[in-house]
Amino acid sequence: MTAPAGRWAAAFRRGGRPRGGAAPGTAPTTRPDKGPDQAAFDRRLLPPLVLGSVLNPINTSILAVSLVPIGAAFGAAPAQTAWLVSALYLATAIGQPVVGRLIDLYGPRRLYLAGMALGGLAGLVGTFAPNLGVLIAARVVLGFGTCAGYPAAMYLIRSEADRTGRDSPAGILTLLAVASQTVAVIGPPLGGLLIALGGWRSTLALNVPLAAVGFLFGMWRLPRTDVPPRREGTRLAAELDLAGMLLFAGALVTLxxxxxxxxVELWWLLALTAALAVGFVVREVRAGKPFVDVRVLRGNLPLVTTYARALLAYLVAYAFLYGYTQWTEEGRGLSASQAGFIQLPLFATAIVVSTTMGRSTDIRVKLLVGAIGQVVASSLLFLLGAGSGIWLLLLVSFAFGIPQGVLNLALQNSVYQQADPARMASSAGLLRTFSYLGAMAASAATGAFYPHRADSAGLHELAMLMLVVAALFLVITAADRSLARTGSSLAKG
Incomplete structure (x- = not known):
């Protein structure tokens, strides 16, 4: 371990961070037009940070009300349209740590702009997709396009802390969480409105203006990064650990x-997944510059536990988002616009909870509130049936809003405190990767429990899975003593 890296590691073990200076391995950023207050967070960065972070959530929430109309248009069952969910999250799960590592090495500007361009392209392809296969391909492109926003945001927040010599305000992290919740509020009703006015294709076309605005803000506000000469040209392959990336991607695809x-007859896919995973770990242990430094993860159990919690939490969250929304349309008989408005209490509650609890630095309390909330909310799904009143549907949506709001914020705060600052972007990317692994598992479960249509029997089977996973999340969180130390150095702002 180099001396600078040792200084960061020693500071992490003490529960703090060294003040001042850039994290090891990062390049300086230039801001020729900096304002007079050099010790304050540069709030001109906020528009591109927020726009980059919300492109994925808005596509997530809009798709929840689009799945049934898309299935009707192409004659596809829920088990087939589930690929629209899984394809995006597979691409994002693979791309987030890759792009995060590139941002750690080269800075956020170019990766952010490239991501916005891909997002716009995906919107165009999806708008004119002639069949389900092309639409799935567009979702893959969109997944890669949304990879840069969140790692870039976390990188810039960390770099601002290094520049000012103090931790970035907790309010900045809260803003990112609340922004994601806000667009999620807008997503379902907006998706229902767009479908009513222009059909499901208009929900894909929305990505074109969003990506264009994000691109312009990125060009205008993001700082340029000075890339060290040793990272140019032929050294790129060595810096990126392409072998590790391919093994990582292969394991996710086969899984x-x-x-x-x-x-049962496809057992060999699981065997291949295990083999690729073992090969990935062996490769990363031996690599001089690994894609995912498993040695660091092995010595950072709190961060590994946070990733496990993210997988469990988002499995429940996405199973509800897609499984419940499809059920309200097919099992309960609501229109796409009505199903979208039924989701409003979930996301509105999440905004209030995120804003309120964002003021607290006690991450353990946030995680426990979220875990208990998921257990209670999952239990309410067993009360639903084809004749359930609208008031009960709204109550269930409200109940899920509490864990939705608190867990997103708590997991984000956890990574910010637990990760090596020199790998903040790639660590943030890995958080999203594990979140999307949960989303893929939720999509697969939804397809399995809704083989032909989203009926009440399938919803109750899905609810049982969600309840078991939520209970496991609660047990892991309650038993984690390291959480008492996490969050103590978050600055309030």
Whole structure:
């Protein structure tokens, strides 16, 4: 371990961070037009940070009300349209740590702009997709396009802390969480409105203006990064650990192929997944510059536990988002616009909870509130049936809003405190990767429990899975003593 890296590691073990200076391995950023207050967070960065972070959530929430109309348009069952969910999250799960590592090495500007361009392209392809296969391909492109926003945001927040010599305000992290919740509020009703006015294709076309605005803000506000000469040209392959990336991607692809069609005769996919995963770990241990430094993860159990919690939490969250919304349309008989408005209490509550609890630095309390909330909310799904009143549907949506708001914020704060600052962007990317692994598992479960249509029996089976996963999340959180130390150095702002 180099001396600078040792200084960061020693500071982490003490529960703090060294003040001043850039994290090891990062390049300086230039801001020729900096304002007079050099010790304050540069709030001119906020528009591109927020726009980059919300492109994925808005596509997530809009798709929840689009799945049934898309299935009707192409004659596809829920088990087939589930690929629209899984394809995006597979691409994002693979791309987030890759792009995060590139941002750690080269800075956020170019990666952010490239991501916005891909997002716009995906919107165009999806708008004119002639069949389900092309639409799935557009979602893959969109997944890669949304990879840069969140790692870039976390990188810039960390770099601002290094520049000012103090931790960035907790309010900045809260803003990112609240922004994601806000667009999620807008997503379902907006999706329902767009479908009513222009059909499901208009929900894909929305990405074109969003990506254009994000691109312009990125060009205008993001700082340019001075890339060290040793990272140019032929050294790129060595810096990126392409072998590790391919093994990582291969393991995710084979795992998803099995999850989307879990039959005994496909056992070999699980065996191949295990082999690729073992090969990935061996490769990363031996690599001089690993894609994912498993040695650091091995010595940072709190961060590993946070990633495990993210997988469990988002499995429940996405199973509800897609499984419940499809049920309200097919099992309960609501229109797409009505199903979208039924989701409003969830996301509105999440905004209030995120804003309120964002003022607290006690991450353990946030996680416990979220875990208990998921257990209670999952239990309410057993009360639903084809004749359930609208008031009960709204109550269930409200109940899920509490864990939705608090867990997103708590997990984000956890990574900010637990990760090596020199790998903040890639660590943030890995958080999203594990979140999307949960989303893929939720998509596979939804397809399995809704083989032909989203009926009440399938919803109750899905609810049982969600309840078990939520209970496991609660047990892991309650037993984690390291959480008492996490969050103590978050600055309030």
């Amino acid at each position: 998803l192929l099995f999850l989307m069609n879990p039959h």
